[in-house]
Amino acid sequence: MSVKLIAIANQKGGVGKTTTALTLATALARMNKRVLVLDLDPHACASLHMRLYPENQSRTLYDLFQAPEDQREGLWKDIIKETRSQRLDIAPASIRLSELEIDLRDRKNKGGILANALTLVQENYEYVLMDCPPHVGILLVNALVACDLLIIPIQTDFLALYGLKLLFDTMRTLNKVLPKPVRYMALPTMYDRRTRACTRVLDLLQEKMGSAMFNTIIGIDTRLREASAQGCVIYDLDPQSRSALAYTALAGEIVEL
Numbered sequence: 507m508s509v510k511l512i513a514i515a516n517q518k519g520g521v522g523k524t525t526t527a528l529t530l531a532t533a534l535a536r537m538n539k540r541v542l543v544l545d546l547d548p549h550a551c552a553s554l555h556m557r558l559y560p561e562n563q564s565r566t567l568y569d570l571f572q573a574p575e576d577q578r579e580g581l582w583k584d585i586i587k588e589t590r591s592q593r594l595d596i597a598p599a600s601i602r603l604s605e606l607e608i609d610l611r612d613r614k615n616k617g618g619i620l621a622n623a624l625t626l627v628q629e630n631y632e633y634v635l636m637d638c639p640p641h642v643g644i645l646l647v648n649a650l651v652a653c654d655l656l657i658i659p660i661q662t663d664f665l666a667l668y669g670l671k672l673l674f675d676t677m678r679t680l681n682k683v684l685p686k687p688v689r690y691m692a693l694p695t696m697y698d699r700r701t702r703a704c705t706r707v708l709d710l711l712q713e714k715m716g717s718a719m720f721n722t723i724i725g726i727d728t729r730l731r732e733a734s735a736q737g738c739v740i741y742d743l744d745p746q747s748r749s750a751l752a753y754t755a756l757a758g759e760i761v762e763l
């Protein structure tokens with residue numbers, strides 16, 4: 507398998523990163539894959555969505571970044587939580603993740619902490635999905651260093667192309683310091699085929715991204731929001747819905763990569 511460690515990032519907020527991380531993870535688990543989701547966002551949306559409340563967690567990914575190397579193995583055991591969905595585990599976030607920028611200021615190889623720590627657990631999973639925060643910083647860099655694939659969810663609205671330019675500027679800067687250039691694939695999200703603006707943006711995206719784009723398009727679906735409010739995923743609400751089928755198709759594409 508060539509792709510195993512997948513970062514889901516875009517510095518624009520509200521584009522479907524967290525929804526994609528959790529729904530794709532569930533879709534892969536439903537295909538009998540063992541999956542771990544890492545919540546790397548201090549806002550802890552993925553953890554909350556899975557009903558892991560930061561105030562109830564004795565250990566979170568924050569502790570992993572802080573710990574000396576020889577304590578990481580024991581920490582993973584405390585951090586990783588099972589979910590109701592079989593084969594899907596999650597490592598929750600803490601609001602304190604936002605302190606790492608300062609805490610790790612003087613740490614050597616601070617961009618490689620996650621990649622290094624993952625070597626201790628990645629053999630237990632077929633996929634590790636990293637839900638990234640919407641800003642450039644130590645957490646995003648750690649995810650990009652660790653990943654073999656970056657999925658960039660792109661909301662198909664008229665501002666998306668401007669956001670994309672920002673993202674590529676960031677990637678160019680990061681690629682200069684990363685050990686290897688990041689392989690990426692764009693994922694159109696919140697697509698509304700009834701609006702002309704959406705179809706135009708999709709055409710432009712296809713033109714710009716060429717083969718670095720999934721065939722799957724995630725349509726707009728308010729039930730995704732409903733699922734998140736209920737602490738479940740779309741497969742629990744309506745496994746035959748268009749968005750559930752789209753995320754299953756996306757999982758199919760990932761498995762074939």
Ligand SMILES: Nc1ncnc2c1ncn2[C@@H]1O[C@H](COP(=O)(O)OP(=O)(O)O)[C@@H](O)[C@H]1O
Nearest residue numbers: 519520521522523524525696725726727730731
């Ligand atoms: N395809 C979609 N259609 C409609 N709403 C969506 C879709 N994907 C995500 N949402 C909703 O949009 C909001 C932002 O999505 P989220 O995944 O949290 O984005 P991000 O992690 O990029 O900030 C959430 O309320 C989510 O439920």
Ligand SMILES: [Mg+2]
Nearest residue numbers: 523524547551
């Ligand atoms: Mg998010």
